[in-house]
Amino acid sequence: MDNHLTLNLLIWRQSGPEQPGMMVPYTISGVSPEMSFLEMLDHLNDDLSRRGERPVEFDSDCREGICGTCGLVINGIAHGPKSACTTCELRMRSFKSGDTISVEPFRATGFPIVRDLVVDRGAFDRIIAKGGYVSVNTGAAPDGNAIPVSKFDADRAMDAASCIGCGACVAACPNASASLFVSAKVAQLALLPQGQPERDHRALKMVEQMDREGFGDCSNHGECEAVCPKAISISHIAIMRRDFMRAAVQ
Amino acid sequence: MGKSPLLDAKIPSGPVEQKWTVFRGDADLVSPANKRKHTIIVVGTGLAGASAAASLAEMGYNVLSFCIQDSPRRAHSVAAQGGINAAKNYQNDGDSVRRLFHDTIKGGDFRAREANVYRLAEVSVNIIDQCVAQGVPFAREYGGTLANRSFGGAQVSRTFYARGQTGQQLMLGAYGALMRQVNEGTVKMFPRREMLDIVLVDGKARGIICRNLTNGEIERYAAHAVVLCTGGYSTAYYLSTNAVSCNVTAAWRCHKRGALFANPCYTQIHPTCIPQSGDSQSKLTLMSESLRNDGRVWVPKAKHDQRRPSEIPEDERDYFLERRYPAFGNLVPRDIASRASKRVCDEGHGVGPTGYAVYLDFGDAIKRLGRNKVQERYGNLFAMYHEITDDDPYDTPMRIYPAPHYTMGGLWVDYNLMSTIPGLHVLGEANFSDHGANRLGASALMQGLADGYFVLPYTIGAYLAGERLGAIGTDHEAFDAVEQEVKESVAALLKRKKGEKTITEFHRELGKVLWEDVGMSRHHEGLETAIRRIREMRAEYHDAVFVPGEGEELNRSLEMAGRVADFFELAELMARDALQREESCGGHFRQEHRTRDGEAKRDDKNFAFVGAWEYKGRDEEPVLHKEPLVFENMELKQRSYK
Numbered sequence: 001m002d003n004h005l006t007l008n009l010l011i012w013r014q015s016g017p018e019q020p021g022m023m024v025p026y027t028i029s030g031v032s033p034e035m036s037f038l039e040m041l042d043h044l045n046d047d048l049s050r051r052g053e054r055p056v057e058f059d060s061d062c063r064e065g066i067c068g069t070c071g072l073v074i075n076g077i078a079h080g081p082k083s084a085c086t087t088c089e090l091r092m093r094s095f096k097s098g099d100t101i102s103v104e105p106f107r108a109t110g111f112p113i114v115r116d117l118v119v120d121r122g123a124f125d126r127i128i129a130k131g132g133y134v135s136v137n138t139g140a141a142p143d144g145n146a147i148p149v150s151k152f153d154a155d156r157a158m159d160a161a162s163c164i165g166c167g168a169c170v171a172a173c174p175n176a177s178a179s180l181f182v183s184a185k186v187a188q189l190a191l192l193p194q195g196q197p198e199r200d201h202r203a204l205k206m207v208e209q210m211d212r213e214g215f216g217d218c219s220n221h222g223e224c225e226a227v228c229p230k231a232i233s234i235s236h237i238a239i240m241r242r243d244f245m246r247a248a249v250q
Numbered sequence: 251m252g253k254s255p256l257l258d259a260k261i262p263s264g265p266v267e268q269k270w271t272v273f274r275g276d277a278d279l280v281s282p283a284n285k286r287k288h289t290i291i292v293v294g295t296g297l298a299g300a301s302a303a304a305s306l307a308e309m310g311y312n313v314l315s316f317c318i319q320d321s322p323r324r325a326h327s328v329a330a331q332g333g334i335n336a337a338k339n340y341q342n343d344g345d346s347v348r349r350l351f352h353d354t355i356k357g358g359d360f361r362a363r364e365a366n367v368y369r370l371a372e373v374s375v376n377i378i379d380q381c382v383a384q385g386v387p388f389a390r391e392y393g394g395t396l397a398n399r400s401f402g403g404a405q406v407s408r409t410f411y412a413r414g415q416t417g418q419q420l421m422l423g424a425y426g427a428l429m430r431q432v433n434e435g436t437v438k439m440f441p442r443r444e445m446l447d448i449v450l451v452d453g454k455a456r457g458i459i460c461r462n463l464t465n466g467e468i469e470r471y472a473a474h475a476v477v478l479c480t481g482g483y484s485t486a487y488y489l490s491t492n493a494v495s496c497n498v499t500a501a502w503r504c505h506k507r508g509a510l511f512a513n514p515c516y517t518q519i520h521p522t523c524i525p526q527s528g529d530s531q532s533k534l535t536l537m538s539e540s541l542r543n544d545g546r547v548w549v550p551k552a553k554h555d556q557r558r559p560s561e562i563p564e565d566e567r568d569y570f571l572e573r574r575y576p577a578f579g580n581l582v583p584r585d586i587a588s589r590a591s592k593r594v595c596d597e598g599h600g601v602g603p604t605g606y607a608v609y610l611d612f613g614d615a616i617k618r619l620g621r622n623k624v625q626e627r628y629g630n631l632f633a634m635y636h637e638i639t640d641d642d643p644y645d646t647p648m649r650i651y652p653a654p655h656y657t658m659g660g661l662w663v664d665y666n667l668m669s670t671i672p673g674l675h676v677l678g679e680a681n682f683s684d685h686g687a688n689r690l691g692a693s694a695l696m697q698g699l700a701d702g703y704f705v706l707p708y709t710i711g712a713y714l715a716g717e718r719l720g721a722i723g724t725d726h727e728a729f730d731a732v733e734q735e736v737k738e739s740v741a742a743l744l745k746r747k748k749g750e751k752t753i754t755e756f757h758r759e760l761g762k763v764l765w766e767d768v769g770m771s772r773h774h775e776g777l778e779t780a781i782r783r784i785r786e787m788r789a790e791y792h793d794a795v796f797v798p799g800e801g802e803e804l805n806r807s808l809e810m811a812g813r814v815a816d817f818f819e820l821a822e823l824m825a826r827d828a829l830q831r832e833e834s835c836g837g838h839f840r841q842e843h844r845t846r847d848g849e850a851k852r853d854d855k856n857f858a859f860v861g862a863w864e865y866k867g868r869d870e871e872p873v874l875h876k877e878p879l880v881f882e883n884m885e886l887k888q889r890s891y892k
């Protein structure tokens with residue numbers, strides 16, 4: 001039985017940051033349902049390359065949903081139709097033969113396009129640099145068990161810490177806000193004793209940098225939570241707001 | 251056994267427990283004012299690179315940090331799942347620095363250097379403290395203390411973890427430390443850069459040549475020393491558990507400039523991975539070793555049994571690890587578990603469509619612990635498995651099979667983590683140093699962070715203090731020559747305007763040869779055939795591969811093409827090293843050398859050495875150098891987990 005799919009793809013092609021881009025149609029056959037979405041694109045690229053054409057550029061690395069490198073808007077949804085799933089984890093069994101699938105980059109002012117589906121998410125690093133850590137030098141740490149942390153807090157901190165920094169939240173937000181990303185880090189450290197000394201300062205600095213990078217405000221649409229491949233809760237944004245306000249009035 | 255003069259390991263004298271303390275007490279230091287005048291290049295931002303770069307910058311050095319990904323946080327370390335070892339003995343189950351040392355030497359099948367391993371075990375305890383202080387959300391007990399789990403090759407519970415995302419959490423801790431230094435201006439970060447060569451001045455490492463992956467420009471960077479933290483080379487096999495950008499390029503190009511490459515044949519095939527499903531697959535997915543804490547491995551007793559697992563009664567199942575290794579059961583080291591799985595499949599007991607898979611069954615665990623507890627421990631791994639295979643491991647056993655995962659071999663380094671090129675230090679998976687012929691689970695994260703946070707910051711200071719190097723600029727003539735060579739090799743890859751076979755097809759073919767003949771089981775003829783095949787394929791690659799696009803732009807195909815070219819050269823060395831090593835040890839299993847019950851048979855009389863290869867030129871035979879391994883604290887004996 002041949003269960004291979006034939007698909008019509010519409011892919012965003014743009015040869016450089018300053019060049020105009022457009023959606024280009026491709027037809028691809030021989031796609032097996034076990035393939036991941038990115039393996040389907042590899043397959044297309046092999047075809048293109050054999051024909052002497054330029055492959056579609058996209059980012060990926062771990063291909064198992066943890067590094068946050070991949071990220072495509074598939075049929076209008078960041079990371080595609082499955083919830084709590086990155087682009088690289090998405091399998092082609094989510095599609096039917098004959099489907100038309102549009103593939104676009106994560107678009108936002110804060111994420112300029114580099115080429116085709118590749119964007120520059122350097123803004124995220126610059127936000128973290130402003131305070132997404134505990135300021136402790138190597139060698140200056142007390143024993144790991146010196147400060148007990150309740151299992152409940154550790155688990156909640158871990159929920160926040162599982163953010164992979166992919167930027168889907170920004171791509172999905174009508175305001176292109178980075179609030180879910182920033183709040184995940186702020187909340188992780190706010191929930192742990194180690195994060196307390198710098199707590200307010202951290203929220204202030206990171207939020208200021210987020211604004212500077214051109215990300216919009218959060219107006220509680222909740223689209224970010226819906227597309228987040230790690231299902232990070234929008235409730236973290238409330239923690240961030242509280243810490244930010246406290247710091248801002250001081 | 252003659253010791254090569256090139257391989258002076260510089261192990262401090264004295265008893266093994268005191269070597270590191272004495273070293274630190276006696277090492278020359280660089281004064282704070284002088285540290286500012288020293289620039290150090292750190293290539294790679296995985297656990298090894300990020301921890302090294304952050305620590306060096308905190309100490310006052312100027313650091314230039316490089317990685318391939320668009321952000322340092324995405325380095326491959328982020329994918330590690332199961333955990334990190336440390337001899338904390340928080341469980342009061344008899345653990346100690348000495349026991350971790352002992353387990354690691356034995357796990358490595360007596361092919362690692364005692365002094366390095368002891369130091370690793372010693373600093374392991376500091377790593378956990380450091381990470382906790384950074385806000386790494388390790389799993390906790392209800393009382394608020396740190397939780398532990400067990401990993402293979404150990405009878406104590408010393409593995410710290412953060413759900414199934416330990417690597418991610420340690421990575422984000424180290425990345426945070428790194429970004430803090432970026433903010434302070436002590437680290438300059440260069441993401442989307444690929445190091446393509448090293449620049450030597452007066453024989454010492456003084457700079458690198460990179461390709462800017464965004465615009466294709468070839469760039470030069472100068473420093474007083476270079477630190478390579480560029481990870482392992484499992485992707486030589488094409489299909490592996492590693493990220494797709496993992497490569498050997500930086501290490502290999504240093505090898506060609508004089509850094510000896512040690513034990514390239516020591517590769518780790520991990521027992522619990524999701525089996526291959528089709529030819530278009532781009533990578534294999536690991537199911538963490540931690541699953542063997544609660545999962546039981548079995549196959550049907552009958553050959554070619556087509557029944558569903560639920561239809562096979564208990565007494566018709568062969569729990570072959572528990573049967574063959576009662577003392578360690580499902581938690582035998584990886585090399586042993588992998589070979590045992592291969593053996594039952596080769597004998598016809600394998601399951602799944604290809605017959606190359608075994609069951610990893612959580613039925614008993616769910617009965618014993620309840621679904622919730624199992625979900626809490628392994629939820630994300632189960633979800634990942636479900637997504638990939640469309641099977642739900644809560645209802646039916648997982649199907650797993652071994653896959654290339656980790657490489658113990660790497661650039662040779664001395665006790666100071668310096669290669670045979672003065673000034674070039676190598677950390678993490680990229681070096682060969684601590685795991686011998688087989689790495690124990692949860693020990694790579696430990697080694698990467700030990701090297702970066704706690705070892706290199708001391709040893710590099712001693713090097714710099716001793717050398718008193720002056721500053722050089724990138725206008726030094728040595729940069730002209732190397733840059734020219736890099737540009738020529740990039741241009742050579744782009745010279746064809748059309749071609750039948752794609753880069754991926756070549757890589758996949760190379761991977762097949764390595765998997766068949768330099769994989770879990772090796773023999774003389776197979777290795778000789780592999781060497782011949784690799785050479786033929788390499789020649790064909792250079793004649794026929796087509797690389798689309800241009801050099802001066804973002805071009806993934808070009809990046810891959812360069813990496814695959816290096817894999818061809820490395821692959822030959824892996825096979826040669828495997829051929830040379832006429833014994834079985836750890837992950838290196840030679841069919842000719844086994845005990846009567848099929849276990850690996852070492853030859854300590856003739857092969858208790860580190861084999862380090864010297865590059866002699868494109869078409870010259872490489873030369874093998876030997877560093878004899880001396881065991882003063884452990885008795886050399888046949889490994890047994892029975």
Ligand SMILES: Cc1cc2nc3c(=O)[nH]c(=O)nc-3n(C[C@H](O)[C@H](O)[C@H](O)COP(=O)(O)OP(=O)(O)OC[C@H]3O[C@@H](n4cnc5c(N)ncnc54)[C@H](O)[C@@H]3O)c2cc1C
Pocket residue numbers: 293294295296297298299316317318319322325326327328329330331332333334416417443444445446479480481482491492493496497499500536538655656677678679680691692693694695696698
């Ligand atoms: C799926 C998986 C799970 C694992 N789980 C565990 C576990 O539970 N416990 C454990 O102990 N170990 C585990 N390991 C092993 C462990 O993750 C790795 O050995 C370890 O993280 C390697 O760290 P590293 O810093 O040496 O290199 P990496 O993390 O691989 O980093 C390499 C860095 O070098 C950069 N780089 C490479 N080449 C170049 C170049 N030419 N130019 C510029 N930059 C370059 C990359 O961009 C990257 O930043 C696992 C491995 C895998 C694949």
Ligand code: FES
Pocket residue numbers: 059060061062063064065066067068069070071086087088089164
């Ligand atoms: S490639 Fe790593 S998350 Fe998708």
